[in-house]
Amino acid sequence: MKVSHSLAHLFTSQTRLKLINLFFYSPGSLFYVRELVRLTQEEINSVRRELQNLEKHSIIQKEQRGNRLYYWSNPSHYLYYDLIILAHQHHGLGSAVQENRLKLGKIKFLFYSQEFLTHPADSNHSVDLLLVGDVSLKLVGEYIKTEESSIGREINYMIMSVDELRLRLNKRDPVMVDFFLNYPALIIGQPDNLSK
Template sequence: MIDALFGSKTRVKLLHLFMNHPGQSFYVREITRLIDEQINSVRRELSNMLQVGVITSDSADNKLYYEVNQRYDFYAPLRAIFANEPLDTSKPSAGGDEGVVRQQYLSAIENISSLRLAVLAGVLVKGSTSDVDVLLVGTLPPAKVKSAMAIIEKLEGREINYAVMPYDEFYYRLSVRDKFITQILNTKHAVAIDKDNVLSQKK
């Protein structure tokens, strides 16, 4: 039934493979062995999936490796269908409402001591085109940051791209309209924490 829905048995097997192994890459002959399909069929479907953005590719050791694109727009629903451990969809995402911060995100971020500013964007905010999902500003303990990001990644079911920088560096880069900062702030985003009202002053 699902083969007919997605048009190809090989494609379905590939989706099962990639969605069950986010963050892991495979080369063609390895994939062929794992899903037990002909190499020509595998190559054809990999090309199709690359074209629509479901997977990405990278070369290493004279081999081309393929990996699921966790930033693909429909990654979450596809993973819910094909992964053995589907995402928890019982909690609504805050990304759909501009300026609304999902309470679970805020709870995780608030536990980071010395945090002065936190901005959500990218895959966490609907309509955002930022490559960075979370920007954290302050002199922050790495272990606390890692723990908070792990919570958000578990909620999202995907890797999160985050950036951390000291407050003085952030304020300077904001004042000179640094490309990295403006790329985050000029698209849709949600300010989770702004203890110094630095972004409010810029409005």
């Protein structure tokens, strides 16, 4: 698993960072120890130590099923939602868009719907993500296709300029009203800039 350099400075352990990315990029997914070792490409002792640390702080939970011990993200942890957003900013589509901002054009915002953020493979929202700015449609399309193959389904997305977003919000466009009433997550951009 590729890890963002900016995040690596915040965490003292590469293994912990990789585990947090795994658990919160696909919340609700169950992982067993050997699978985590394979996915993180870290030593088993390091993975076990970090699993204990994360469990001790209630960031993850575990359960014995048969002869395997399964781990998953703890939805009742107070940082649950923030860690999901962090994982999506530094992994998958959010990371690809962030790392290629200059190639893509002028990106102002990238929003994910709540359903897409927490259950990307099962989201049935009319709009999964909204990209605002003047961007290369072809390049964005390539990144979205990569993400679609990763999650195994088509992503419903909209791309529009800042002016078009303002116009649609001012005219109370039903699609935009529905999208923003469901509290989308801001993956890229500053919330203060939305009103400007």
